Structures are given as C-alpha cells and as structure tokens.
Amino acid sequence: MIDKKWIGHELPASVLPIERSRLQFFAKAVGETDPVYTDAVAARNAGYADLPAPPTFLFAAELDSGAAFRLIEDLQIPIAKLLHGEQSFSYHRPACVGDTVTVRSTISDVYDKKNGALEFVVKTSRAVNQRDELVAELRSVLVCRH
Amino acid sequence: MNLPTFATVQVGDELPALQLPPVDRTTLALFAGASGDHNPIHIDIDIDVARRAGMPDVFAQGMLGMAWLARVITAWVPQSRLRRFDARFQGITHLGNAIHCSGRVLEKLDLDGEHCVRIELKSANQFGQIKIVGEALVALP
Numbered sequence: 001m002i003d004k005k006w007i008g009h010e011l012p013a014s015v016l017p018i019e020r021s022r023l024q025f026f027a028k029a030v031g032e033t034d035p036v037y038t039d040a041v042a043a044r045n046a047g048y049a050d051l052p053a054p055p056t057f058l059f060a061a062e063l064d065s066g067a068a069f070r071l072i073e074d075l076q077i078p079i080a081k082l083l084h085g086e087q088s089f090s091y092h093r094p095a096c097v098g099d100t101v102t103v104r105s106t107i108s109d110v111y112d113k114k115n116g117a118l119e120f121v122v123k124t125s126r127a128v129n130q131r132d133e134l135v136a137e138l139r140s141v142l143v144c145r146h
Numbered sequence: 147m148n149l150p151t152f153a154t155v156q157v158g159d160e161l162p163a164l165q166l167p168p169v170d171r172t173t174l175a176l177f178a179g180a181s182g183d184h185n186p187i188h189i190d191i192d193i194d195v196a197r198r199a200g201m202p203d204v205f206a207q208g209m210l211g212m213a214w215l216a217r218v219i220t221a222w223v224p225q226s227r228l229r230r231f232d233a234r235f236q237g238i239t240h241l242g243n244a245i246h247c248s249g250r251v252l253e254k255l256d257l258d259g260e261h262c263v264r265i266e267l268k269s270a271n272q273f274g275q276i277k278i279v280g281e282a283l284v285a286l287p
Contacts, residue, residue, distance in 0.1 A: 022180070029173070029180035030213040031166065034220065046224060055216040055231050059209055063182030079187060080199035084208040088232040094225070 002075050002119050002144065004110050009074075011105040011123075014065035016058065018099045023051045030054075040097070050097035055089060058127050058136055061103040071107075075121060077144045085120065086141035092134045100130045103138070119144040150223060152254065152261035152286040161222045161249035161265065166214055168244045169206050177210045206239035211278045215267050218249045219282050229262065230283035236276050243271040249282070260285040 020040070027037040032054065035042035043051045062068040072082060095101050109122035125138040171189070178189050186193055188207050212233045219228055239245060246269065253264040267280035 025176075026180040026213075029176040030210065030217065032217060036225075047226065052225055054213065055220065055225060055228060056209055056213045060182040063184070069185075079185060084235050086232070086234045087209070087212055088230070090230050091228055 001112070001116060002077070002110050002121060006075060006107045006121070007110050009107040011062065011067045011071060011107075012065070014061040014067045014103045014105075016061035016064060016101045016103065018053050018095050018097050018101060020051060020097045023053060023057070023097065026054065026057055026060075043096070048094055048096050053095040053101075055091070056087075058089070058095065058101060058103065058138065059087070061101060061127065062105065062125075067105070071123070072142075075144075077119075077121075077142070081144050081146065083143040083145055084140070085143040086139070088139040090137040092136060093129070095127070095129060095135045099135075101127050101135055102129075103127045105138075117146050119146070150286060152263070155251055155254065155263055155286060157251050157254060159251040161218055161251075163249075164214065164218050164221065164247040166245045166247070168242045169239060170241065171204065174204060174206060174210070177207055177213075181207065181209055181213075183207050183209065201238070203241055205241070206243070208233075208235040208278075211235070211239055211245065211269055212280070214245060215247050215269055215278055215280055218247045218267060219265065219284065222249070223284055223286070227285050228282060229257075229260075229285055231280065232282075233267075233278050233280035235278055239271065239277050243277075245269050245271055245277060252281075257283070262286065 024038050036046045105123050105125040108124045112119045121142040123140045127135045174188050249265045249267045252266045262285050265282040269278040270276050
C-alpha cells in the first residue's frame with residue numbers, strides 16, 4: 001500500500017527552459033504541422049512572443065528534472081504497475097521560447113479502490129515563468145495497478 | 147483560418163477531426179525524447195518491462211495521445227484561447243493502432259467574464275476502442 005504520509009509531500013522544483021529546438025522536436029514527434037509551433041515568424045504573426053509551448057508540453061518539466069521518476073521510486077510503485085490515469089491543465093498565460101518555467105508539485109491525495117487493487121496518487125502543480133507569473137496549473141492522477 | 151465565434155458556434159457542432167497514422171516504434175521513440183518520458187516500457191522490449199506489465203509489446207505514452215487530442219483544439223482555435231484541458235486515459239494505445247481524435251461542442255457558457263464553450267474530446271482506434279476521453283474549455287470572441 002502507498003503510505004498516506006505522502007499526502008502533502010512537496011516535490012523539489014523543476015526548472016524547464018523553453019527552447020526552440022525542443023519545441024520543434026516535440027512538434028515533429030506529435031505530427032504537428034502548424035507553423036505557429038515551428039516557425040518564430042508565424043508564431044509572432046499569431047501574437048506570441050516566440051514559439052509557444054503546446055498545450056501538454058509543460059508535463060516535460062518533472063520528467064526532464066527526474067522529479068517524476070524519483071517520486072515513483074519514493075512511493076515504491078513498480079514501473080510495470082504504473083499507469084497515468086488522468087491529466088488536467090488550466091492555462092493562465094503562454095510560455096514561449098526564451099521563457100523559463102518552474103513547476104512545483106504537491107501530493108494532494110493518496111487513496112485506493114477495489115480493496116486496494118487500484119491505488120491512486122494525485123499530484124497538483126503550479127507552473128510559473130521567470131517573472132513568477134502563473135503560466136498553468138496541472139493535475140495528474142497516477143494509478144498503481146496490482 | 148475561419149475562426150469560430152461564440153455567436154456562430156452551436157451546441158452539438160463537431161470540430162474537424164484528426165486521423166493519425168498507425169502508431170509505430172519510431173513515433174514512440176521520438177515522443178520519448180521530445181516529451182522527456184524515457185520510461186523504457188514505451189520504447190524497449192528487450193529489457194522486458196512491457197511484458198512484465200502484462201503487455202505484449204511496447205505501447206504508446208498516454209501523453210502522446212493527449213498531445214494528439216490537443217491538436218484538435220489548436221487546429222480549431224488559437225491556443226491562446228484554451229483555458230482548460232482535461233483527459234482521462236481509458237485504454238492502452240498499442241502499436242498499429244490508428245487513432246482518430248474528435249471533438250464536439252457540449253455547452254456554451256459565460257465564465258469569468260468570457261464567452262466560453264465546453265468541448266467533449268475523444269480518441270479511439272480503428273476498432274472503435276476508446277483510448278482517451280477529455281474535455282476542453284475554450285474562450286471565443
């Protein structure tokens with residue numbers, strides 16, 4: 001069982017610089033062909049300061065930093081039993097190339113269903129830019145399937 | 147791009163759908179690198195994590211499916227209009243699955259002083275098996 005003591009646990013901050021080549025790589029990986037996501041001129045014409053991070057990109061912050069994997073280890077969830085159950089984003093302002101986003105997460109809930117056959121971990125996060133302006137809020141539900 | 151407006155959009159309207167090619171290993175490897183999700187379960191059958199998880203082979207990252215679903219929204223309105231995006235991962239996307247992403251206007255509402263629409267989103271493979279159900283909140287002029 002995942003110990004409920006983890007409720008309230010704060011993950012170390014993850015700092016994600018928004019970089020042009022990474023966004024172009026991400027666009028390629030997801031098949032995105034809209035030039036707003038690959039061409040700075042198209043992005044500026046669309047009203048962005050530079051290429052915008054696409055809607056799900058900020059999830060990379062805690063993967064790049066290793067915080068996401070460290071959490072799974074801390075919670076002692078075997079990787080083979082781990083599923084991503086839900087993911088939410090609330091958007092407050094764009095993050096564009098040149099911005100640096102910092103994501104800070106808290107474990108907001110740990111619970112189980114079906115007499116422990118399924119365990120759930122809820123992580124809520126705030127992403128701010130280099131001016132400490134709120135960029136997005138994230139919520140992840142991780143599932144450990146026994 | 148003919149931008150939708152609050153006045154012209156009606157409940158029940160379908161957003162232009164997105165059809166993806168069948169998932170292959172290259173796509174999963176590229177997304178692993180681009181997204182930062184280096185979990186071998188999605189890219190490496192040799193170290194056997196996927197099989198130990200009871201999966202016949204590597205399978206797609208959930209966030210790849212969510213990124214595809216996001217493309218339905220951003221092809222319809224500029225991303226700066228997106229206020230909220232939620233996904234529930236309901237099924238594993240296997241190699242060879244050709245994912246179809248669709249969206250439909252569920253509700254028109256005013257929220258925080260903005261005209262908004264709530265969009266129901268769904269992705270399914272070529273056999274009609276649901277992979278993700280989601281919702282987006284979009285502000286319209």
